[in-house]
Amino acid sequence: MRHEQSFYGPLADPAADAGHRDHPPRMGFFTDTSICIGCKACEVACKEWNNVPEDGLDLLGMSFDNTGMLGASSWRHVAFIEQQRPLGDQDAGLSGLPTGPTGTDATAAAVADALPAAERGGGDLGTAPVHLGFPSFDLPGAAVGAEGRTDFRWLMSSDVCKHCTHAGCLDVCPTGALFRTEFGTVVVQEDICNGCGYCVSGCPYGVIDRRPDDGRAWKCTLCYDRLRGDMEPACAQACPTKSIQFGRLDELRERAARRVTELHEAGVGEARLYGHDPQDGVGGDGAFFLLLDQPEVYGLPPDPVVPTRDLAQMWKYAGMAASALLVASATAFVSGGRR
Incomplete structure (x- = not known):
């Protein structure tokens, strides 16, 4: 097995460090946000399989985001980030536009030149004008015409626990409620958790949280029970575009690198990987992402460091x-x- 380089030593292997002998390959998630459509199937599948309680149906005033952030009752969170930028070639109904999301003057000019000649049937894509019955208040993308729809773009991303190579939550847990599995993931045993909250401050991503009813900590388990049954996690199984990809972590990293190269060659120069580097402040993540903007735009810390x-x-x-x-x-x- 190929081991990972990290600040803890030349052969960092989280499962072996936890005492697992002859363990299976390290498993994880690669989330390609460039093909996320914001359908929230991952959120629903996670709740259904893991019996995660409902955590509110309010839209929070942020697009279709009704969860807001990861928490004890939101193990998957689909973020909707609106930007006042041209769509580029993300819209299949427009032709002759630059490839990829950029914010340059040249792109804006190309969009303006292409719009008058662009044919918009609207029926198949669901873009036909619809009167919503309330004023638009000049919100980004509120206009129903083709020109208005190019005023902004959505960045959609399904966030999840990163299952860090060196997990601060695991380091500080005094009861052993958190443990490292043979797959290299980190799981909370709710029957052992005493609700002390040390793990909450030990997470560099602000992922782990406690439920208000009993104070115990909860987070994504990467569907540990499904992994032991040779099944992929529920969220990856439900994702219709394969934005969430599950598999061996080393293979996912190679696949992600190829995907970034493809996007760069297609003109999407902003594509980048986040959480894939074993030399970062957490030794690399078991769940990493392809982003189309800076990590801060997605609410992710630019340089996460495990507190321990x-x-x-x-x-x-x-x-x-x-x-x-x-x-x-x-x-x-x-x-x-x-x-």
Whole structure:
């Protein structure tokens, strides 16, 4: 098996580090946000399979986003990010436009030139004008015509627990409720969790959360029960566009690299991978993403660092400080006794 490089050493293997011998390959998610359509099938499938309780039906004033963020009752969260930018070649109904989402003046000019000649049937794509019965308030994309629809684009992304190579939540759990599986994933055992909340502050992504009714922590398990039954996780199974891809982590990384190359060659220069690098502040993620903009746009930290990364060094310095204090105290005591 090919091991990963990380700040913990040249052969970081989370399952082996946790004591699993002859374990299967590390499994994970690759989420290609460039083909996410925001259908939320992953959210529904996750809740149905894992018996995750309903967590609200309010739209929160943010497009069709009714979950807002990951939490104890939202193990998958589909984000809808609106940007005042041309659609580029993402709209199949427009022809002659530049390939890929860009915000340059040249792209805007090309969009303006192509629109008058673009044929828009509207029926098949669902773009025929519809009176909604309430004012649009000049929101991005509120106009029903072809020209109005190019004023903005949606970035859609299904977020999930990253199942870090070096998981801060796992490091700080005092009861052993969190454990590393033979697949390299991180799972919470709700019957052992005492609700202390240390794991919440130990996650660099703000993923893990506690439910208000009993205070216990919950998060994505990467469908551990399904993995043990040789099935793929429910969210990946339900994704209609295969935006969520499940498999061996090393193979997913190779596939993701090829996908980025394809997008760059097609003119989508903003395509980038997030969480794939074993040299980052968490040793690489078990769930990583292809993004079409900066991580901050998606609500992701640009440079995540596991809080416990420097824990050994901190204890070393604390021990040195304690030793120095003891020596100083002993010296003062002896000097005082002589006087």
